[in-house]
Amino acid sequence: MPHQSAVTVLATVPPARVDDVREVLNEAGRRGAGEVFRFAEVAGVHFARLLLVPGGPDGTGEMQPPCVVYMSEVDVPVAVHLADLVRSAGDELDKVFAYCDGYPADGASEGERVAWLRSHHVPCAAFYVHTVGRGRQQILNEARLREAIEEFLDRHRAELSGESPARVRAAVQEYVTGRQDLAWARSRPALPALRWRIRRAAHLVGVPLAGLALLPLLVIALPVWAVLVRRHERRDVPSRARPGRDHVRELASREDFGAQNPFTAVGAVKPGRFRRITLTAILFVVDYGVRHFFHRGNLAGVKTIHFARWLFIDGKRRVIFASNYDGSLESYMDDFIDKVAWGLNAVFSNGLGYPRTRWLVRGGAKDELAFKHYLRSHQLPNQVWYSAYDTLTTDNVRTNARVRAGLFGTLSPAGTEAWLALL
DSSP states (O other): OOEEEEEEEEEOOOOHHHHHHHHHHHHHHHHHHHHHHHGGGGEEEEEEEEEEOEEEEESSSEEEOOOOEEEEESSSSSEEEEEEHHHHHHHHHHHHTSSSSOOOOTOHHHHHHHHHHHHHHHHOEEEEEEEOOOOHHHHHHHHHHHHHHHHHHHHTTHHHHTOOOHHHHHHHHHHHTTTTGGGGEEEEEOOOOOOHHHHHHHHHHHHHHHHTTTHHHHHHHEEEEEEEEHHHHHHOOOOOOOOHHHHHHHTTTTTOSEEEEEEEEEEESSSSHHHHHHHHHHHHHHHHHHHSSSOOOOOBBBBBBBEEHHHHHHTTTTEEEEEEEESSHHHEEEEHHHHHHHHHHHHHHBBBOOOOOOOOTGGGGSOOOHHHHHHHHHHHHSSSEETTTTTHHHHHHHHHHHHHHHHHSOHHHHHHHHHHOOO
């Protein structure tokens, strides 16, 4: 079983070439991301997107440059993915990045292009994976398995209708066993590589130990930090701006074409070293939490997110948040407000214009209308977006995995009935 990686390539675009890049991206989006970049042929791509991040002021008003960003969630290391991507879609990447400073000229080798992309890779400050270790191929296979079983049950509905649950399950087992293309379903998914699991365990233990060593300092520093947070909050000026109609119209034109949607937003970090350090520390804690505690289909109560990431850009003057989620944006925002407003506040309250918070985690997103205006105003159009399984929600993926897990092996009578109820 693989583990998932977040790939982000970010390159500055000269202001004079922004319209050219936007046109290239829009054209690729019209033709279809999967058709143009052939992501299905690139190993282990779950989701991918390309978009233009416009230039804008940071927290002090200093202008930051526009940039083009490529992001994907994959089952292979970053270097392997970029090499695969260049082999599959090098010409199309050339059209996007050719306007960026330093991009290899025509005739450059694949190795030179991969090296350039790697040199522009930006690490995540925090990265959430719905279910760590569940790879793209496993998701697609398990969807196919469930479909095959349901087709079998439909075809044999009349003859199985009077049978006991155990007999029906036995008939399904016999059917799957007879299909060579479903032979993989008889075994459990493999675990991620041992080396990766050891590093993860070391991180799980090492961070608290480091925190313990720093405890005497933290006992003194945390109350002072809390007071400083409150002082800064009292001086904050929340934005009351509403998103423009044209902006909302463009966003809406790219949403709700399937079971999933992408979300990307960019915002300026509030000015000053204090806010920058606070946000860095908060995202460090978020990353620790999603790595070790919220990695089995549940982000603090929100279960509809496939992947999410936070990353700094422009020398920590701006932050990008990107996710792939199920359903509409409205339900997505409501989910966050109802279930994890405190978490939103802890991160986004360090962003310029965010609704006023109290003690970092209170207030903020609870001002529902102001929060939704803030989010929509900072949201960016995803000119190019790809999903390897765009008809599957996280609930579908989870159910398909349960169907596979319960297909063979021992189940109680109640467990057998519950398993059949999944189909």
